[in-house]
Amino acid sequence: MDRERATQQFQPIETTDPHEYDIKFIDQLKGLMFFYAEKQSEKHPDLDFAHILHSTTPLYNELQDRYNVANQDDLDSNFEKYLNELAVSINEAYKNRKNGWEEEVLKIIKSEEEKFPYPPSNTTEQKRDHEEKCGILKYNTRTGVWWFKEAGYDNKDDFIDVHFESLVLKGKEKIDPNEILESFKKLAGTIVDKYPQTRAITGTSWLLSHPLVEKLGGFGFHILKNDLPQNGLYTWLQFMDRNGKISQKRVNQLLETGEIPVQAKTAYIPVEEFLQTYLPQERRGEITLKEVDQEWKNTTEQLTKEDHKLRDDWKDGKITNLKKFLSELPTIQKIFEKAGIWNDFVNILTAAYEAKLKWEEIRNNYHEQLASMPKKIEDILESDKYLIKKIIIN
Numbered sequence: 001m002d003r004e005r006a007t008q009q010f011q012p013i014e015t016t017d018p019h020e021y022d023i024k025f026i027d028q029l030k031g032l033m034f035f036y037a038e039k040q041s042e043k044h045p046d047l048d049f050a051h052i053l054h055s056t057t058p059l060y061n062e063l064q065d066r067y068n069v070a071n072q073d074d075l076d077s078n079f080e081k082y083l084n085e086l087a088v089s090i091n092e093a094y095k096n097r098k099n100g101w102e103e104e105v106l107k108i109i110k111s112e113e114e115k116f117p118y119p120p121s122n123t124t125e126q127k128r129d130h131e132e133k134c135g136i137l138k139y140n141t142r143t144g145v146w147w148f149k150e151a152g153y154d155n156k157d158d159f160i161d162v163h164f165e166s167l168v169l170k171g172k173e174k175i176d177p178n179e180i181l182e183s184f185k186k187l188a189g190t191i192v193d194k195y196p197q198t199r200a201i202t203g204t205s206w207l208l209s210h211p212l213v214e215k216l217g218g219f220g221f222h223i224l225k226n227d228l229p230q231n232g233l234y235t236w237l238q239f240m241d242r243n244g245k246i247s248q249k250r251v252n253q254l255l256e257t258g259e260i261p262v263q264a265k266t267a268y269i270p271v272e273e274f275l276q277t278y279l280p281q282e283r284r285g286e287i288t289l290k291e292v293d294q295e296w297k298n299t300t301e302q303l304t305k306e307d308h309k310l311r312d313d314w315k316d317g318k319i320t321n322l323k324k325f326l327s328e329l330p331t332i333q334k335i336f337e338k339a340g341i342w343n344d345f346v347n348i349l350t351a352a353y354e355a356k357l358k359w360e361e362i363r364n365n366y367h368e369q370l371a372s373m374p375k376k377i378e379d380i381l382e383s384d385k386y387l388i389k390k391i392i393i394n
Contacts, residue, residue, distance in 0.1 A: 025246075029236055032251060033057040034102045039258035041094075049094040050087035053105075058233050063109055066116035086112060131163075134190055135183030138166035141195060148202065150226060151268055156297045157199040159268075160191065164205040164213070165237050181278075184219065188278040191271065197290040197386055200268045204228070206238040208265040220277050221267035228266050235264040275393050284393045290386040300381065302331040314359045322353045339376040344369065 015024065037053045044052065054060045064079050071078070086108070093104045131140050139162045146155040153159075167180050191198050203221065207213050238261065239254075241247040253261040269277075275287065306329045319325045326333070326346060336342035348369055352362045363370065 025240065026233075028246065029239060030059065030106070031102070032239065032254065033059060033236070034105075036254060036258070036260065043258075048087055048091050050083065050090035053090070054083060054231065055229060056231055058231055058236060059106070059109060061232070063113045063116070066113055070116040132190075133166075134186035136167060136179055137183035137187060138163040139187065141198075142202075145202070147226060147266065148200065148224070148268055150224060151200070151222070153199055153268075154297070156292050156300065158195070158197045158292070160187070160195060160198050160201045162187070162201060162203045164203050164207040165240075168207065168242055180219070184274075184278040185280050188275050189280060189283055191275065192279070192283065192287055192289075196288060197292070198271045199291065200270050201274050202266070202268045204232065204234040204264060204266040206235055206262045206264040208267055209262045218267065219269075220273065221269045224266045224268065226266070228264060230260060230264060232264065235260060238262050238264075272391055272393075275391075279393050287391050287393050289389045289391060291389050292385055293387045296381070296385050299331060299335075299384075303335060306330075306332045311359055319353070322350060335377060335380055339373075339380045341373050341376055345373070 033056075034053075037049065037056050040056050041047070041049050041052050060083070067079055067082060089108050090105050093101045093108070098104075131138055133139070139160050142159050142161045143157065144155050145153075145157075145159055148154075148157075148159075167183070187201075191201075201221075208218060208221070208223065213219070239247050239250050250261045271289065279287075310329060310332070313319050313325070326349070333342055336345055348362070348366045352365070357365060
């Protein structure tokens with residue numbers, strides 16, 4: 001894609017609806033994303049275009065989210081295997097590069113997305129509702145994050161993920177450090193009152209490389225040293241200025257150099273350190289927090305392993321004696337018995353086994369019987385999840 005085609009979409013966005021604005025803004029960036037991916041492909045001819053597009057832009061992110069939800073999986077390696085199959089048609093479109101090939105690639109990705117519809121609890125609208133705000137700072141709670149391992153956390157821990165962009169994309173000419181400080185103070189109080197299970201406050205953004213943020217000491221956050229994939233919106237939002245418009249200056253930088261102007265970083269700050277820094281003076285003293293019980297982590301890890309073994313062995317036709325096989329799933333049996341659903345679960349599997357149903361057919365044929373089980377399992381797991389932790393904030 002040449003420079004003119006990469007920027008011909010950059011027109012004023014005429015809408016007052018925030019969600020519609022976001023959609024149109026991202027849509028305009030797609031041309032720039034293809035331009036950047038092409039430049040990276042030229043620099044790395046040993047890599048195929050489909051994988052470069054995945055590693056450098058967020059164009060696959062929706063598909064990856066849907067794939068992970070549908071497969072109850074969050075391993076990037078598994079999505080990479082799936083991507084290898086999808087890459088054939090994308091690479092073919094790139095190789096031929098007929099007029100409109102970029103739209104052809106987007107249609108391929110969109111077609112794959114439709115194969116993995118979100119269940120009702122994972123709709124985009126409901127995900128947006130989980131975003132909260134303290135002062136000018138937007139944030140959301142999250143678990144299942146694995147990339148803070150080097151900081152001593154794992155994917156079972158709870159985090160508050162702050163959206164650093166919300167501190168500057170306000171339509172103001174200047175950023176007010178005091179306004180930022182007050183927002184962090186409000187968040188500290190909110191953690192104590194509403195989210196005491198938080199282990200750390202995290203954030204990923206190109207702004208962590210911004211001179212102003214560095215001047216403010218990075219808000220006390222610690223930068224992770226691992227290599228962060230630059231394929232998230234946390235990188236591409238740098239092409240939006242403080243007034244919410246396309247930043248032509250940064251667009252021009254990318255067009256001139258073929259490189260993204262500022263690299264995004266991931267950072268964290270332990271909850272104790274965050275509260276010591278930002279908790280208002282009148283709230284200080286003995287604070288009650290929670291942390292995930294290590295025994296609970298071990299149990300849920302084993303539960304996941306047994307669940308994968310059940311699904312994989314059923315799909316591969318490896319189960320020759322169902323009763324014996326189920327006896328090799330002690331953690332599933334323990335949790336399901338506590339939830340009062342073990343016997344019903346065994347009866348469903350027995351009937352499905354005798355009928356020689358495929359794994360996917362079990363969910364369809366026994367939808368009503370299975371529908372209430374996840375909530376009962378979740379209730380049992382949540383009841384044993386946390387230990388109380390007392391700390392002193394001076």
